[in-house]
Amino acid sequence: MSLKPLYDRILVEPIEQEEKTQGGIFIPDTAKEKPMEGKVLAIGEGYRLENGQISPLKIQIGDTVVYGKWAGTEIKSNGKTLSIMKESDVLAIKSNN
Amino acid sequence: MSLKPLYDRILVEPIEQEEKTQGGIFIPDTAKEKPMEGKVLAIGEGYRLENGQISPLKIQIGDTVVYGKWAGTEIKSNGKTLSIMKESDVLAIKSNN
Amino acid sequence: MSLKPLYDRILVEPIEQEEKTQGGIFIPDTAKEKPMEGKVLAIGEGYRLENGQISPLKIQIGDTVVYGKWAGTEIKSNGKTLSIMKESDVLAIKSNN
Amino acid sequence: MSLKPLYDRILVEPIEQEEKTQGGIFIPDTAKEKPMEGKVLAIGEGYRLENGQISPLKIQIGDTVVYGKWAGTEIKSNGKTLSIMKESDVLAIKSNN
Amino acid sequence: MSLKPLYDRILVEPIEQEEKTQGGIFIPDTAKEKPMEGKVLAIGEGYRLENGQISPLKIQIGDTVVYGKWAGTEIKSNGKTLSIMKESDVLAIKSNN
Amino acid sequence: MSLKPLYDRILVEPIEQEEKTQGGIFIPDTAKEKPMEGKVLAIGEGYRLENGQISPLKIQIGDTVVYGKWAGTEIKSNGKTLSIMKESDVLAIKSNN
Amino acid sequence: MSLKPLYDRILVEPIEQEEKTQGGIFIPDTAKEKPMEGKVLAIGEGYRLENGQISPLKIQIGDTVVYGKWAGTEIKSNGKTLSIMKESDVLAIKSNN
Numbered sequence: 001m002s003l004k005p006l007y008d009r010i011l012v013e014p015i016e017q018e019e020k021t022q023g024g025i026f027i028p029d030t031a032k033e034k035p036m037e038g039k040v041l042a043i044g045e046g047y048r049l050e051n052g053q054i055s056p057l058k059i060q061i062g063d064t065v066v067y068g069k070w071a072g073t074e075i076k077s078n079g080k081t082l083s084i085m086k087e088s089d090v091l092a093i094k095s096n097n
Numbered sequence: 098m099s100l101k102p103l104y105d106r107i108l109v110e111p112i113e114q115e116e117k118t119q120g121g122i123f124i125p126d127t128a129k130e131k132p133m134e135g136k137v138l139a140i141g142e143g144y145r146l147e148n149g150q151i152s153p154l155k156i157q158i159g160d161t162v163v164y165g166k167w168a169g170t171e172i173k174s175n176g177k178t179l180s181i182m183k184e185s186d187v188l189a190i191k192s193n194n
Numbered sequence: 195m196s197l198k199p200l201y202d203r204i205l206v207e208p209i210e211q212e213e214k215t216q217g218g219i220f221i222p223d224t225a226k227e228k229p230m231e232g233k234v235l236a237i238g239e240g241y242r243l244e245n246g247q248i249s250p251l252k253i254q255i256g257d258t259v260v261y262g263k264w265a266g267t268e269i270k271s272n273g274k275t276l277s278i279m280k281e282s283d284v285l286a287i288k289s290n291n
Numbered sequence: 292m293s294l295k296p297l298y299d300r301i302l303v304e305p306i307e308q309e310e311k312t313q314g315g316i317f318i319p320d321t322a323k324e325k326p327m328e329g330k331v332l333a334i335g336e337g338y339r340l341e342n343g344q345i346s347p348l349k350i351q352i353g354d355t356v357v358y359g360k361w362a363g364t365e366i367k368s369n370g371k372t373l374s375i376m377k378e379s380d381v382l383a384i385k386s387n388n
Numbered sequence: 389m390s391l392k393p394l395y396d397r398i399l400v401e402p403i404e405q406e407e408k409t410q411g412g413i414f415i416p417d418t419a420k421e422k423p424m425e426g427k428v429l430a431i432g433e434g435y436r437l438e439n440g441q442i443s444p445l446k447i448q449i450g451d452t453v454v455y456g457k458w459a460g461t462e463i464k465s466n467g468k469t470l471s472i473m474k475e476s477d478v479l480a481i482k483s484n485n
Numbered sequence: 486m487s488l489k490p491l492y493d494r495i496l497v498e499p500i501e502q503e504e505k506t507q508g509g510i511f512i513p514d515t516a517k518e519k520p521m522e523g524k525v526l527a528i529g530e531g532y533r534l535e536n537g538q539i540s541p542l543k544i545q546i547g548d549t550v551v552y553g554k555w556a557g558t559e560i561k562s563n564g565k566t567l568s569i570m571k572e573s574d575v576l577a578i579k580s581n582n
Numbered sequence: 583m584s585l586k587p588l589y590d591r592i593l594v595e596p597i598e599q600e601e602k603t604q605g606g607i608f609i610p611d612t613a614k615e616k617p618m619e620g621k622v623l624a625i626g627e628g629y630r631l632e633n634g635q636i637s638p639l640k641i642q643i644g645d646t647v648v649y650g651k652w653a654g655t656e657i658k659s660n661g662k663t664l665s666i667m668k669e670s671d672v673l674a675i676k677s678n679n
Contacts, residue, residue, distance in 0.1 A: 003189040052152025055634025092585040149249025246346025294480040343443030391577040440540030537637030
């Protein structure tokens with residue numbers, strides 16, 4: 001079963017944040033910064049422009065993205081908790097270069 | 098009696114969510130995630146653009162769609178509870194590939 | 195005396211909902227779903243576009259329409275309680291095919 | 292002394308509603324449906340479009356219009372209480388055919 | 389010292405309303421309808437359109453205008469209390485024909 | 486060190502208002518009308534239009550401008566308290582002719 | 583690991599404000615004006631225009647920018663606290679000429 005996000009939305013699998021601060025203090029779940037990073041599993045066709053045409057997204061499948069804490073809608077799929085959000089919710093793309 | 102959604106709206110028959118969590122705990126109706134999935138029974142002509150022309154929807158009859166909990170307006174038709182929503186309320190299309 | 199709705203508005207005569215639930219329970223007026231269906235008695239010329247031109251409505255006189263509970267403005271005409279609403283308040287057109 | 296409404300506004304002289312309900316009950320002023328009908332005394336040049344041009348109104352001097360209770364701004368002129376509103380506040384034009 | 393309103397703004401000298409009602413009752417300052425009429429002392433170049441061009445105002449210096457009670461910003465100039473408002477705050481132009 | 490306002494913003498040095506009313510009453514700081522006049526020290530390139538082009542501002546360096554009390558953001562520069570605001574916050578340009 | 587801001591966003595490393603006022607009074611952290619200056623570490627491709635094209639930013643990597651206190655989203659990267667904001671959050675560019 002797969003999910004195809006609609007138009008300018010993307011499907012993201014959140015990456016759990018480090019459990020402890022650098023000082024070793026364990027952060028309880030509530031205070032733990034909700035995962036703000038995630039791997040892009042699927043993307044929509046693109047933005048629906050005012051004239052009805054479609055303009056492709058910048059973000060690609062496989063990108064690691066950084067997004068606002070309250071962005072997106074949580075969704076359960078094959079036992080995993082994923083998130084569907086708009087491309088405009090993404091702040092930046094993380095790369096290892 | 099049939100319902101033809103207007104412009105960029107779609108008619109959806111909600112698919113009831115699994116009654117129990119994987120651990121077997123029965124979820125009372127209130128807490129049960131309101132059905133966020135549904136089968137598309139009918140679609141409108143499309144978006145009415147600023148110049149008055151119509152731009153067809155992406156979603157088709159028969160698609161299974163995932164949508165936000167509070168999306169759409171409940172409507173009773175032939176004894177069934179259906180939902181009319183805008184295409185923009187749909188997060189993703191579910192497929193079995 | 196007749197009422198000609200302006201631009202993208204329509205004049206609707208609400209159709210009273212069924213008094214009882216299928217189980218025979220009488221629904222008091224307050225709880226009774228305010229009539230969400232109605233017959234279109236008159237329609238405006240159409241949408242006034244940004245360039246000043248008029249783009250005709252999709253809804254026609256005689257259509258039975260389904261609309262949100264709080265849509266439109268109640269108006270008394272020839273002793274009847276009618277409702278004037280925008281075409282965009284209409285969710286769907288009901289037909290008997 | 293005359294008032295020339297600006298752009299897409301119109302000047303309306305409200306028509307007092309019937310004092311009694313059909314059942315003969317006298318409606319106190321407060322509950323009396325504030326006059327929602329009125330005669331058009333003057334109209335503006337038209338809508339100022341995004342490109343600066345003017346697009347004429349549909350409503351004409353002499354029309355009887357139906358408008359929302361809270362529409363417009365009350366104004367005193369020659370001892371009369373009139374109302375200045377936007378054409379978009381008008382729900383319908385009343386005619387005797 | 390003179391004030392040149394910017395773009396689609398106008399500078400207005402409010403005309404004090406009649407102190408008494410026609411029945412001779414003196415209206416205390418608070419209740420006195422704040423002056424809703426005024427003389428236009430200066431006007432801006434015009435509306436700045438989306439493409440950056442300027443589209444001149446309709447209102448001219450010397451016009452007597454009628455405007456909403458809460459429109460504009462009070463400003464002191466040469467000991468007088470004037471008001472700077474947008475042309476869109478003006479309801480109508482008053483003329484003596 | 487200099488500040489170059491971005492796009493349609495301007496940098497203004499507020500001009501302190503007269504300390505006393507004409508009747509000689511000293512106005513305490515809180516009640517003192519926050520300076521609503523100021524000298525323009527720097528201006529941005531202009532408005533960024535929808536098509537990405539730049540449309541120059543009307544206000545020039547050296548102008549004395551009148552602006553709403555709550556306009557702009559206070560900023561400290563070389564020990565002075567200045568204000569950065571949008572051109573659209575300016576009500577009028579003051580000149581001595 | 584590097585962060586590439588999306589579209590019209592920029593990545594800024596805040597520059598800590600002077601700890602003391604000129605009079606030598608130490609400002610406690612809470613009252614300390616949150617850093618409103620920062621160095622630009624990375625910029626997005628540019629604004630996504632309505633027609634889907636990209637219009638480059640004005641701000642460049644290496645610029646020192648001044649921005650509103652509440653602008654942007656804090657983000658941790660390689661142990662540093664950075665901020666991702668939109669170009670439109672930036673008030674001015676600081677230069678040493």
